[in-house]
Amino acid sequence: MSFPARRLRRLRRSEKIRELLQETRLSPKDFICPIFVQENLEKRQKVESMPDIERLPLNEIVREVGAISDLDIPAVMVFGLPSKKDDAGSAAFDEKGIVQKAISEIKKNYGEKMVIMADVCLCQYTSSGHCGLIKDNKVDNDSSIETLTKIAVSQAKAGVDVVSPSAMMDGQVAAIRLGLDDAGFSEVVIMSHSAKHRSSFYAPFRDAADCAPKFGDRKTYQVPYTNLMEAIREVEADIKEGVDIVMIKPALAYLDVIAETKRRFNVPLSAYSVSGEYALVKAAANQGWVKEEDIVSEILYAIKRAGADMIVTYFAKSAAKMLQGNL
Numbered sequence: 357m358s359f360p361a362r363r364l365r366r367l368r369r370s371e372k373i374r375e376l377l378q379e380t381r382l383s384p385k386d387f388i389c390p391i392f393v394q395e396n397l398e399k400r401q402k403v404e405s406m407p408d409i410e411r412l413p414l415n416e417i418v419r420e421v422g423a424i425s426d427l428d429i430p431a432v433m434v435f436g437l438p439s440k441k442d443d444a445g446s447a448a449f450d451e452k453g454i455v456q457k458a459i460s461e462i463k464k465n466y467g468e469k470m471v472i473m474a475d476v477c478l479c480q481y482t483s484s485g486h487c488g489l490i491k492d493n494k495v496d497n498d499s500s501i502e503t504l505t506k507i508a509v510s511q512a513k514a515g516v517d518v519v520s521p522s523a524m525m526d527g528q529v530a531a532i533r534l535g536l537d538d539a540g541f542s543e544v545v546i547m548s549h550s551a552k553h554r555s556s557f558y559a560p561f562r563d564a565a566d567c568a569p570k571f572g573d574r575k576t577y578q579v580p581y582t583n584l585m586e587a588i589r590e591v592e593a594d595i596k597e598g599v600d601i602v603m604i605k606p607a608l609a610y611l612d613v614i615a616e617t618k619r620r621f622n623v624p625l626s627a628y629s630v631s632g633e634y635a636l637v638k639a640a641a642n643q644g645w646v647k648e649e650d651i652v653s654e655i656l657y658a659i660k661r662a663g664a665d666m667i668v669t670y671f672a673k674s675a676a677k678m679l680q681g682n683l
């Protein structure tokens with residue numbers, strides 16, 4: 357008789373035993389659903405490079421959030437498209453700005469049923485398309501974080517639950533925390549795009565949100581995609597500055613960064629599966645080359661398996677339907 361083989365297949369014998377042994381679970385409650393709201397838009401508008409994603413006029417917001425809430429998704433992340441851009445990005449902190457209006461509409465109708473998150477950045481609002489303010493042809497860090505703080509406070513006044521700075525300016529979390537606390541919003545949560553990489557996976561988003569830089573690129577502020585330890589230093593800095601939830605972005609090509617962050621820090625961790633990840637899957641699925649639900653399931657489980665506690669994904673609605681067996 358030979359030595360008994362280690363029979364790993366024993367635990368894969370039946371559907372039920374596989375269910376029992378499943379290490380990673382996914383639920384609609386893990387998702388954060390991005391929504392784009394555009395000022396002065398008359399009706400919903402398709403985003404060419406992101407099939408099934410639309411830019412919404414303000415009067416569609418409540419209906420959309422209702423549909424998201426019905427799917428048991430606990431959070432939305434609001435991105436705005438203003439009708440006017442300027443050098444100061446002033447539409448971003450206008451108390452009557454499109455995002456501020458969207459936040460108060462959602463708050464009024466779904467205040468208790470939805471965690472309202474909003475992007476805090478400048479690229480949709482500045483004439484330069486950069487995430488900060490321009491001084492001497494450069495993206496200036498310290499004046500930018502003052503403006504980012506004004507944006508966060510204006511969103512807090514509108515009723516936001518979570519502000520999500522994505523500009524990758526140094527010190528943005530500390531500045532926003534101080535600004536929020538000074539204005540009486542110590543309960544507003546900061547979920548920072550802590551390690552946001554300089555990625556070509558953002559291309560479809562720039563089409564959706566009209567925020568491509570008009571000159572240069574984002575290499576002086578976003579993390580190089582070659583660097584894991586630098587990403588970890590970004591996370592570390594945000595934790596020191598008092599962040600509540602950190603985010604790794606993009607997700608799929610950065611599972612090592614997610615895993616390393618999870619291993620090193622005891623902090624809630626989100627991952628942003630970005631527009632390019634969405635577009636790639638949609639393109640292949642629409643050609644019939646892969647089965648969308650299967651690929652989406654595998655990707656979202658992988659992001660969770662790597663260590664994400666929550667996932668910002670454009671598949672939030674369709675994946676929630678899939679998980680509830682309605683697809």
Ligand code: PBG
Nearest residue numbers: 477479522557558561630631632
């Ligand atoms: C801008 C911002 C970007 C994304 C979210 N916020 C684009 C960028 O940095 O160019 C990308 C999100 C996505 O691709 O889904 N601050």
